[in-house]
Amino acid sequence: MHSAEEISDATGAVSTGSDDTLSSSATTNRKTSTTGANGAEGPIGVKKENKRSKYRHVAAYHAKVRHSSLTREPNVTASFLGFRNLMVIVLVAMNLRLIIENFMKYGVLICIKCHDYRKQDVVLGSILFALVPYHLFISYLIELTASKQAKQVVGQRKRNGSAEAAERDQRTFRLTWWLSAFFHCINTLLSLGVTSFVVYFYIHHPGIGTLCELQALIVSFKICSYAFTNRDLREAMLNPSMESALPEIYSSCPYPRNITLGNLIYFWLAPTLVYQPVYPRSSHIRWSFVAKRLFEFFCLTVFIWLLSAQYAAPVLRNSIDKIAVMDVASILERVMKLSTISLVIWLAGFFAVFQSLLNALAEVLRFGDREFYTDWWNSSSLGGYWRSWNRPVYLFMKRHVFSPLVGRGWSPLAASTVVFLVSAVLHEMLVGIPTHNLIGVAFAGMMFQLPLIAITAPLEKIQDPSGRVIGNSIFWVSFCLVGQPLGALLYFFAWQAKYGSVSKMGV
Structure with a gap:
């Protein structure tokens, strides 16, 4: 579209002569014009009008090389913000249609009292939750014994620094490691084995069983990391060399000063599976940040439960007959229908755990590295x-x-x-x-x-x-x-x- 000024130029300034005539006319106007009745100066207006009209039809609108917006060219970044907004609107509209369809077909399926969890499930799940972390305490006792043995070796080496004593120290270190590794393995297998046995045979509800099994796996990861890390720290203390140089961050808590109950409890609660004697720490706790993350976690947990009960469960139930008769087309249709629901549930669960819960826990513990x-x-x-x-x-x-x-x-x-x-x-x-x-x-x-x-x-x-x-x-x-x-x-x-x-x- 053209501006008012362009329209005025096009309609009010018509050239009837050559360029020389226009120039001559403009000169004559400047010499002979007089002031108008309203006090405005005529020549200024005439001069400005003639300047606007000059060469109007020969403007170079194609003056440089340009590409179409949807053409992929090097060093050209196209913006698809409008398409992104369109996709979001389409997704919202499609899911609203599914929500209305689900409500019209099934009504409200949310029912707090309808889930088949037994008293036995709650009791056994609570017992497992309380007892499984004690396996970390057992690993602490194993490492405490090994650290005392290592300190005795260092003391003997100071009194007798002969080659035979060094060889004896190496044999003692290897024996200590094999014994501690054996007990760590037994401890880890008991943690996983007992939990898995109880969950598989005695806890009926899959949700409660999943929480118990997940905690046992986390504790087992932490036991392994605690054992392997302290083993290398012990070897670095007994055989210091350039190859066994430790990270600078560990210097504030050298082995065996890290073998304390407080250090282990911090590792147990910390949002990491990798043991270190020292972690980067934040300066203070932001309780408002903690409250926001916990509120997010609570809301997303309720959201996941609502989606699972109202939308995922009907799709899963309606798929049973199709799977039983191996109706491939219907199975594919159900998979595609379930994909949207499962994706939303997974994304909500990811945000609830990795962004909300782990950040809240890290903030309370002042755990600095939050790249979860x-x-x-x-x-x-x-x-x-x-x-x-x-x-x-x-x-x-x-x-x-x-x-x-x-x-x-x-x-x-x-x-x-x-x-x-x-x-x-x-x-x-x-x-x-x-x-x-x-x-x-x-x-x-x-x-x-x-x-x-x-x-x-x-x-x-x-x-x-x-x-x-x-x-x-x-x-x-x-x-x-x-x-x-x-x-x-x-x-x-x-x-x-x-x-x-x-x-x-x-x-």
Whole structure:
């Protein structure tokens, strides 16, 4: 559209002569004009009008090289903000339609008293929650005994520094490590074994069982990290060298001063699975920050429960008959329908745990390193996703499984395979034991990540943005369609086939 000034120029200033005539006319007007009746000076207006009209039809509107907005060109960044807003509006409209459809078809399915949890489940779950952390105290006693032995060795070395004494000290260190490792293994197996046995055979409700199994896995991770780290700290104290130089942050609490009950309790409560004698700490506690994070956690927990009861449960129940007769088309339809619900539930759970709960806990403990995740949603490969979405587990596996294997001469591929093998076993325990169905779906899903990682790894290295877009799309497809919805359907089908509904309310 043209401005009023442009329209005035086009309609009120018509040139009837050549350029020379226009110039001559303008000169004559400047010489012979007089002041108008209203006091305005005529020549100024005439001069300005002639200047506006000059060369109007020959303006160079195409003066430089430009590209279309949707054309991908180097060094040109296109904005798709409007399309993003459109997608958000479409998603909101589609999900509102699903909400209305769900309400019209099923009514309100929320029922606090309808869940089939037994008194025995609550009692046994509470006992396990109270007793499992004591396995960390047992690991503390093991390390306390080993540290006393190490101090005796250092004292003897000061009194007798001969080569025979040094060789004897090495034998003592190796014997101490093997004995402590043996007792740590027994302690870890008891923690996991007893919890898994009680959950599988005596705790019926899968939610309570999952919480108990998850706590046992966390405690087991912490026991392993506590044992391995103190073993290396003990060796560094007995055999100081450049190769065994410790991080500078550890200097404020050298071994064996870190073997205290207070140090262990802090590690037990800290939002990490990797033991260190010292952690970076914040200066003070922001209680308003803690309150906000806990409020988020509470709201998201209620939100997840509402979505599960009102939307996920009907889709899962309606899928049972289709799975039983292996109606592939209907199963795919149910998987796609469940994908949106499971994705929203997973995202809400991720934010509730990794952003709200862990940050609240870190703030109370003044735990400084709060990189519990990175931007996994931008992952251009499956490997990038597994390195970024759950940093506590990733750092544990890297420090205590992957790096030691590579240091012993294993190839990175073989070490990664072992990491995913361990992770697959733990995933199957975490899902299969509380649902009382060890059917291997979680195990197979984790092992299936290895070929997907191999396929998408080259895309991560491509400099062209299209490579990252393709890799990110493969990640989201496998994440939304192949992974969670299909696994949820299969475990729910196995549960229904074995026990029937978790809820007493029929649909």
